[in-house]
Each structure stands twice: as structure tokens, then as C-alpha cells.
Amino acid sequence: MANISIDQLAAEIAKGLAEYSQDVVEKIDISSARVGKAAVKQLKNTSPKDGGDYAKAWTMKTEKAIGQPDRRIIHVRAPHYRLTHLLEKGHAKVGGGRVEGKPHIGPAEEQVIKDFVSEVEEAIRRG
Template identity: 55%
Template sequence: MANIDLANEIARTLAEYSSDVKRGLDNAKKEVAQDTVKRLKQTSPKLTGDYRKGWRTKKVKTAQVIHNKTEYRLTHLLEKGHAKRGGGRVSAIPHIAPAEEIAIRDYIEKAEEVIRG
């Protein structure tokens, strides 16, 4: 009987730990996504301001997706640069890649904190 009680207690404790980790990782994802949106709103190029104001985050299944809702067609053109119609090139304005690197680093730190407890 004691072995069954011990096994049940271990299973209950592991289930509780895994649900705590899952909840903590979900919160970390949401926090990092919101911080990244704020960072992108500050560092994005500003001509009219619509592009800068368009950054949003949304939950898709278990992931947090960051996207530009208003001027989504410009993200690649501004980040990578593009050819002009009459010849020549428009230089790139990298603003997404640096924010992504910071977001990855922040998420890893928060995930390690959650897992350690």
C-alpha cells in the first residue's frame, strides 16, 4: 500500500510541476511578445507613423505571433532594402532582426527562471 501511495504522490507532484511550468512559459511568451511590440514601435522607421503604430501581437494556437497589422507589405522592403523603379536601390533599415534577437534572449532567460522554479 505504501508503494502505491508514494507512486500516486510522485505522479501528482510531477503533474503539478508540469502545469506550473506550462503556465509560466505561457506568461513568459506573452510578456516577451508585448515587450518586442513596444521595442518595434520605438525603433521602426517613421514617415507617416502608420507603420510604426501597426505592430501587434496575437496568440495562434500556442505561439505568440508579432505582425504589422496596418502596413504589413512594408516589413520585408524596409528590413531588407529593395530596388527602385528607375534603377538603384533603397538601403535597408534593419529594425526587426535586432528586436528578434533581444526577444529570443529574453525568452530563454525567462524560460530558465520558470523551469528552475
């Protein structure tokens, strides 16, 4: 049986944790990209389509991070971003009355959270 110092043991444990951590970060990046693409597709399908431009404007932007999972941002390109709250929640009409909201962002958000949490838990379990 070989004798190793506490410093060597600590270094080996740190090395193993760093490798595990990097594997998890890579799997989270893959999961976030997959879930994000699915969310954009869902939003394009479920968004109100009066003229179709609003629904087509959904996209995902990626902000790269070093040593951490990339950040994915799902949004509507300009100038359609101004419509999100009005279409989701409804709004008042000029001549009186209200236009009912058509929830499409909320359900997509709930699905993204559910899918992403599930995939991250699986990535952590598998290492």
C-alpha cells in the same frame, strides 16, 4: 514507516510532475506575454516612420492552447505586412539604384529570444 505500493508511488510522482509542469506552463505564459509586449513596443519605436502607420501597425496575437503554453505571434496588421521585408532588407528603386534596408525586425527578434530563454530557464529552475 508506512508501506506503500509501487502503483501508489508512481501515482504520487506523476501527480507531482503534473503540478510542476502546470506551474512551469503558467510561468511561461506570463513570460511570453511580457516579452511579447516588450517586443511590440520595441518594434513600434525602431520601425521606419515615414508616415507612422507602419510603425503603429505592430501587434501581438495570442493563440490559446490547453495544457501547453499559449502561442504568441507578433506581426504587422494589414496592409502594412507587405512592407516588412522591403523595409528590413532594402529594395530596388523604380528608376534604378537601391534603397538601404533599416533593420528593425532582426534586432527585436534577437532581443526576444534572449529575454524569453532567460525567463524560461528561470521558470524551470524555480518550478
